[in-house]
Structures are given as structure tokens and as C-alpha cells.
Amino acid sequence: MKCVLCRNDSFEELSDIDAKTSEYLRVSLCQRCGMIQQNPIPTAEDLKEYYSHNYRVDYKNSYTPKPKHVYRAGKAALQRLEFLKEEGIYEGRLLDIGAGGGEFVYLSGVMGYNSQGVDPNIGYSEYAKTEYNCKLTTGELDCIQGKYDIITLYHVLEHLPCPLHAFEKLYHLLNQAGTLSVEVPWIEASDASPHNIFFKAHILYFSVDSLIACASKYFDVLKVDTNNNLSILFKAKQTISETEYPSQESVRKLRDRLKSKGWLEYLFNGKGIQKPLRNFIRGFEESKALNHQPKEILDNLLRKAGG
Numbered sequence: 001m002k003c004v005l006c007r008n009d010s011f012e013e014l015s016d017i018d019a020k021t022s023e024y025l026r027v028s029l030c031q032r033c034g035m036i037q038q039n040p041i042p043t044a045e046d047l048k049e050y051y052s053h054n055y056r057v058d059y060k061n062s063y064t065p066k067p068k069h070v071y072r073a074g075k076a077a078l079q080r081l082e083f084l085k086e087e088g089i090y091e092g093r094l095l096d097i098g099a100g101g102g103e104f105v106y107l108s109g110v111m112g113y114n115s116q117g118v119d120p121n122i123g124y125s126e127y128a129k130t131e132y133n134c135k136l137t138t139g140e141l142d143c144i145q146g147k148y149d150i151i152t153l154y155h156v157l158e159h160l161p162c163p164l165h166a167f168e169k170l171y172h173l174l175n176q177a178g179t180l181s182v183e184v185p186w187i188e189a190s191d192a193s194p195h196n197i198f199f200k201a202h203i204l205y206f207s208v209d210s211l212i213a214c215a216s217k218y219f220d221v222l223k224v225d226t227n228n229n230l231s232i233l234f235k236a237k238q239t240i241s242e243t244e245y246p247s248q249e250s251v252r253k254l255r256d257r258l259k260s261k262g263w264l265e266y267l268f269n270g271k272g273i274q275k276p277l278r279n280f281i282r283g284f285e286e287s288k289a290l291n292h293q294p295k296e297i298l299d300n301l302l303r304k305a306g307g
Contacts, residue, residue, distance in 0.1 A: 008032035034251035036205035063123035073103035092149030098156035102128025171218035186230035191270035
């Protein structure tokens with residue numbers, strides 16, 4: 001197998017087990033650029049079948065969102081919209097790729113964006129159209145057409161087998177000087193359990209440098225945030241350039257960082273020791289949403305946020 005970023009074929013194995021199922025799953029680090037990826041990468045056909053039918057059931061235990069999922073997605077959507085507003089992005093034609101149940105599309109539309117979305121999962125995309133009357137279609141990135149001022153991908157890129165192709169497609173979907181907001185799990189984060197990092201649904205695992213490198217041919221970086229996940233706001237380049245790969249020093253630091261991760265860091269620096277209390281508090285908050293309709297849940301969250 002060749003690296004999805006630099007096409008090198010020299011890898012260092014990081015894991016051979018799926019953290020969620022305990023089945024065999026090989027994950028490797030490219031020794032040239034530091035890109036972390038499943039080895040081998042699943043085929044496009046297998047991925048299309050999995051994400052259109054099985055993924056949401058495997059990881060949410062539901063073919064459509066439950067009230068607690070709507071509540072969580074609504075809170076995350078408001079945080080992501082704040083991330084955009086901090087950079088002065090208050091309006092425009094917005095496309096949310098991997099839109100899930102449509103919570104971000106709905107809330108951004110209420111807040112003044114001309115929003116639409118696309119998601120490969122049939123159950124979730126139909127749910128969004130039914131519950132929120134969202135402009136949301138069922139499909140893949142390659143099927144999208146049109147031009148947009150803002151494109152958002154929240155926890156999508158780690159599921160795609162060809163990140164360079166994805167950024168090329170995104171570049172051509174954006175209007176001149178358009179904005180791209182990407183959020184992925186951060187492989188260097190201290191708040192992830194050491195035994196819950198690598199699993200089937202995630203094909204790629206990003207550091208700051210590897211994510212920037214994947215986008216570097218088509219996009220410049222406006223803003224990087226690693227407070228929770230890895231969030232980067234990109235601006236489309238005026239002229240396409242060459243891909244800028246991470247340095248060997250960057251790869252060395254990433255390798256050292258991965259080796260340093262452990263239970264003590266997770267429990268104390270990552271506040272894993274507080275997780276049972278946080279889950280209890282979150283469960284209590286989510287229980288208030290159980291008897292409300294999805295749109296009502298989102299409208300209540302927006303009202304509390306002052307929107």
C-alpha cells in the first residue's frame with residue numbers, strides 16, 4: 001500500500017486491533033510524512049455500502065437520531081457556528097457535507113446562512129428533510145455540484161479514503177476566496193482513552209501538520225483550534241500550488257507524542273478521571289429533551305444561546 005498523502009510505501013505499525021470490536025485492524029504511520037491510516041485502505045465500494053446503511057447503526061445504535069443525539073448535535077452546531085462568526089463569516093451560501101440529521105443545516109439557516117447539506121446515510125438524510133424541512137440530499141462528495149461561499153466538513157474527512165482528491169473537489173466547489181471549515185478527531189489529544197483510538201470507521205488519523213499538508217495545494221490556513229477536536233478554517237488559494245509535506249522533524253515529534261500518550265495523561269491532563277461525572281451531567285441535561293420534538297430541541301438550544 002502507498003501513503004494516501006505522499007505515496008511513500010514505508011510504514012510503521014501503530015495498532016492491529018479495532019478498539020470497539022477487538023477485531024483485527026491494522027493502522028500504520030507513514031515514515032515519510034506522518035500520515036496515519038488504515039493499512040490497507042478499504043475499497044470505495046465497501047465504504048459506500050457501509051456508510052449508506054451500517055455506520056449510524058454501528059455507532060449510534062439507531063437508523064435515525066434519538067432525542068439525545070439531536071441535543072448533542074445541536075450544541076456542537078452552535079459551537080461550530082461561533083467558530084465561523086469569530087472570523088467574520090455571518091452569511092453566504094453554505095454546504096454542510098456529512099450533514100447527519102441536519103441539525104447544523106437547520107440552525108445555520110435560522111441564523112442567516114443560505115444552507116443546504118448532503119449525507120450518505122439514507123435514514124439520517126431523510127430524517128433531516130422530514131423533521132426540519134432542510135434542503136438536504138442523500139449522496140457522496142463526488143456527486144455534489146454547484147458553487148458555495150462556505151463548505152463545512154465536521155468529522156467527515158477521517159472517513160474518506162483519498163484526502164487529496166477530497167480537497168481538490170472542495171476547492172472547485174467553492175467560490176473564489178471561499179471558506180472551508182474542517183473538524184476531525186485530533187490524534188495528539190490528551191482526552192482520548194489510550195484504548196479507544198483506532199477503529200474501523202476511521203480510515204485516517206490527523207495531526208495538525210498532516211491535515212494542513214493534505215489541504216496545502218489548494219488552501220491556506222486562517223485559524224487552527226485544538227481545544228477539543230482539531231478544527232481548521234481554510235481559505236481557498238488564488239493560485240493552486242504544490243503540496244507541502246510535513247518535515248521529518250514534524251514526523252519525529254508526532255511519533256514521540258504518540259509514544260508518550262498513556263493512562264496517567266488521559267486521567268489527569270485529559271480529565272478522564274472526571275468522565276463519569278461529566279457523563280452523568282450530560283445525561284441529566286439530555287433527559288430534558290426526551291419529551292420534545294427535534295425542531296423544538298434545537299430552537300430551545302438556540303434560544304438559550306441567545307440566538
